[in-house]
Amino acid sequence: MAFRIPDIDESQAPLLDHLIELRTRLLRAFLAFAVAFGVCFYFASDIFGFLVRPLTHAFPAGQGKLIYTKLYEAFFVEVKVALFAAFFVSFPVIANQIWAFVAPGLYAKEKKAFLPFLVATPVLFTMGAALAYYVVMPTAFHFFLGFQGDKGGLKLEALPGTGDYLSLVMQFILAFGISFLLPVLLMLLNRAGIVTRDQVAGARRYAIVGIFVIAAIATPPDVISQLMLALPLMALFEGTLLVMLFTERRDAREKAAEEKAASATAE
DSSP states (O other): OOOOOOOHHHHHHHHHHHHHHHHHHHHHHHHHHHHHHHHHHHTHHHHHHHHHHHHHHHSOTTOOOOBOSSTTHHHHHHHHHHHHHHHHHHHHHHHHHHHHHHGGGSOHHHHHHHHHHHHHHHHHHHHHHHHIIIIIHHHHHHHHHTTOEEETTEEEOOOOBHHHHHHHHHHHHHHHHHHTTHHHHHHHHHHTTSSOHHHHHHTHHHHHHHHHHHHHHHSOSOHHHHHHHHHHHHHHHHHHHHHHHHHHHHHHHHHHHHHHHHHHHHO
């Protein structure tokens, strides 16, 4: 029996096709990001004004100011704001291009399993970012500004810099947004068969310690911000365990039904 050695061009063709498609997808994603950056840079001042509102409301009425000590600082703050906003604006297009590249290699059952996670990811991130913007940041800023006053006969006044403030806001939003993706990570591990609900539930005490460690690292060094991140994460962790319970029970029923149908067919 003779074995045919595949032609080099034949073996390389599928790889080249995939590389060409990958390049096309990346170019489309980059183009979407570039267009979003241009639009966001035009409105960068308005976007930054929106991000400043929690600090504005934390100051007494008519007081408070943002300063910059380097001539170029205000410009680069607007560039960072535009980059920050452009990623969120263009994320649906970027995610769509990633999915369009990966989806053809998945079975129909795998596509059905992954789609809920694609929907849940931006929803959970937005929930975390909204919690940071509307609840955590105003509370934390009121706490920080409470240290203003007369100290030893001198006036202690908060004069936040634009660059430092933007870094703090991005830290809050990203920390809460990314941390709220914990259920997605746990469910992916569960659906992939890497961990079971019983294993995750058995590691609850370690998970709680890990949550508080993440909260301590991801937020500014104040107890209020850390608790405001840790407590929702603990609630999400327990909610994920509940979802795992229903999911595993449903899978067990489906598997039993398939086995019953297969045995009936065999007979």
